[in-house]
Amino acid sequence: MVSAMDPGYFESMYAESADPWGFDDRWYERRKYALTLAALPRPHYRRAFEPGCSIGVLTAQLAERCDRVVATDVVPRALASARDRMQREGLADRVELGRASLLDPWPAGAFDLVVLSEVLYYLTPADLGTVLARAVDSLEEGGSLVAVHWQHPVPEYPQTGRAVHDSVAALDGLQRVGSYRDADFHLDVYTRGATPSVAAAEGLS
Known part of the structure; x- marks a missing residue:
């Protein structure tokens, strides 16, 4: 087993299809994205990764x-x-795209939102620990960390979605503020440090 899945695995997927996982077309993906965005505790963020x-x-x-x-x-x-999409949707000035793997050095600076969507199960347990430590270190106090992963086992992946969510839950310094799970995927939202609930932040409770 390699440390992380070889980039060639992904390059071969995109050589066969411009959208190998059906991110644009499948209701499963559209629904998952809608739930992910709805679970974010803040209406707006400064800088996301x-x-x-x-x-x-x-x-x-x-x-x-x-x-x-x-x-x-x-x-x-x-x-x-992705770059073409940002241009079409008028978002190019708000999105910085770059070529890197999870194990490459992370971008400099702090984030108030880190989104780990369908990526952590490509890592061995040791490399997962490294990446999660980076995620916490890069997150501002009060910032949000989101983990979303497919729950069915995939033989060629180093880990399962269930295993990586257990690892995220065991991290120090994070407080879980939201969670959703069904037969297909698991979504968890954490904040770094204690933060008020959405209702409390708006003076409703």
Whole structure:
């Protein structure tokens, strides 16, 4: 087993299809993105990081809620599609796209939102620990961390979605503020440090 899945695995997927996971077309994906965005405790964020952005479907939706989104992927073809999407949707000035893997150095500076969507199960347990430590370190106090993963086992993946969510739940310094799980995917939202609930923040409780 390699430390993280070889970029060639992903490049071969995009060589066969411009959208190999059906991010643009499947109701499953549209519903998952809607639930992810609805679970964010803040209406707006200053600076978000989304590694593994693929063709930028979720990236564009995050950009509607953020001043700036930094998004990365390992496949040039996917990044080109994401870049075209940002231009079409008038979001290019709010999204910074770059080629990088989860194990490459993270972008400099702090984030108030980190979105780990369908990426952590590509890591071995040791590398997962490294990446999660980076995620927490890069998150501002009161910032949000979102983890969303497919729950069915995939033989070629180093870990399952269930296993990586257990690892996120065990992190120090994070407080879970929301969760959704069905037969297919698991969504957890955390904040760094204690923060008021959405209702409390608006003086409703």
